[in-house]
Amino acid sequence: MSKDAYIHKLLPGSPDGPLLFVFHGTGADENQLLSLGRDLVPQATIISPRGDVSEQGAARFFRRTGEGVYDMDDLARATDKMAGFVKAHVEAAKPSAVLGLGYSNGANVLASVVFVAPLLFDASVLMHPLIPFEPEVKGSLAGRHILLTAGQRDPICPPNLTTRLEAYLRADGADVTVEWHEGGHEVRPNEIEAARRFFADAAQGA
Numbered sequence: 001m002s003k004d005a006y007i008h009k010l011l012p013g014s015p016d017g018p019l020l021f022v023f024h025g026t027g028a029d030e031n032q033l034l035s036l037g038r039d040l041v042p043q044a045t046i047i048s049p050r051g052d053v054s055e056q057g058a059a060r061f062f063r064r065t066g067e068g069v070y071d072m073d074d075l076a077r078a079t080d081k082m083a084g085f086v087k088a089h090v091e092a093a094k095p096s097a098v099l100g101l102g103y104s105n106g107a108n109v110l111a112s113v114v115f116v117a118p119l120l121f122d123a124s125v126l127m128h129p130l131i132p133f134e135p136e137v138k139g140s141l142a143g144r145h146i147l148l149t150a151g152q153r154d155p156i157c158p159p160n161l162t163t164r165l166e167a168y169l170r171a172d173g174a175d176v177t178v179e180w181h182e183g184g185h186e187v188r189p190n191e192i193e194a195a196r197r198f199f200a201d202a203a204q205g206a
Contacts, residue, residue, distance in 0.1 A: 003088040005081055006049035009034060013045035018203055019095040020044035021086055021121075023106025024051065027058035036192070037101060041199050044099065047089055049082070051105070061109035067156070068132050079112040086113065086120055097203060100124040101195065103187065104156070111135070111165075118144060118172075123202035125149070125195045128185055130157040131165045135172075142173035147198040149179045149191040156185045 009030045013020075020041050022033035030048040037046040051061040053074070062078035063071040090098055100121045102110035107129035114124055115135040123145040146169055150162040162178070169176045179194035 003085070003092060005085040005088070006052060008047055008049040010048075011038060011046040013041075014043040016094075016096055017043040017045060018097040018099050019090060019093055020046045020099045020101060020199075021089075021110075022046060022048045023061065023100070023102035023110050024048070024059070025104035025106055026051075026055065026060050029059055033101060033103065033106070040101070040192070040196050041099060041203065043203075045093060045095070049085060051109075052081075053078070060105050062105075068130060070132065072133070075109075075112060078109055079116055082109055083113045083117045083120065087117075090120070097122045099199060099202060101127070102129070103127040104129075104185065114141070114144070114146070123147075123199065125198060126165075127187055127191060127195075128154060128157045129165060130161060131168075132161060135165075135168055137172045140173045141169060143175075144173075145175045145177075145198070145202050147177045147179065147195060149181075149187070149194060151181055151183045151185060151188075153183060154185045 020037050022037045024032040030050040051059040053060045053063050063074040098121050100110045107126040111126055111129050115137050118139045118141045125147045127149045166176050181188045
């Protein structure tokens with residue numbers, strides 16, 4: 001798969017430093033998480049792809065037929081394409097660590113890539129993911145670090161599904177941390193601070 005499979009932005013970081021892939025939410029684009037990524041991992045080279053699906057003009061990474069109802073065939077397509085895109089950049093850069101950060105729809109595609117290619121990312125932050133199905137992990141997530149962040153009143157990503165995803169990930173061997181806030185689907189400061197600590201620990205362990 002080509003490094004240019006997606007329209008994307010790349011912010012150079014320290015030579016031989018980590019690669020941080022950031023994945024935007026529905027209706028945003030490759031600019032949404034660039035500054036957050038730079039803030040969280042200042043030394044990283046940041047790669048931010050734009051979703052290649054349009055939902056009434058809103059960019060997404062895969063199709064859905066309703067709120068929380070995924071087109072599973074298109075999710076499989078998007079997952080395979082994204083895994084290839086990430087691998088192409090990793091092979092070219094040979095980074096010290098491979099990190100992922102996704103919000104909402106971006107968290108969903110990142111999670112799906114983690115399921116099919118569990119060794120690709122050393123550490124992943126999934127902000128408000130919604131995985132309404134039982135993931136089939138191709139291998140083991142042992143040694144992989146994952147941070148889930150969620151709102152206790154999130155109408156889009158119900159807390160019980162976050163808890164279920166945590167259980168699935170732990171069952172497959174992942175080292176999982178969960179950060180909650182009392183609100184909904186928005187990202188709050190405690191999530192950002194949790195991600196900052198999480199990536200700092202992951203970078204030291206690389």
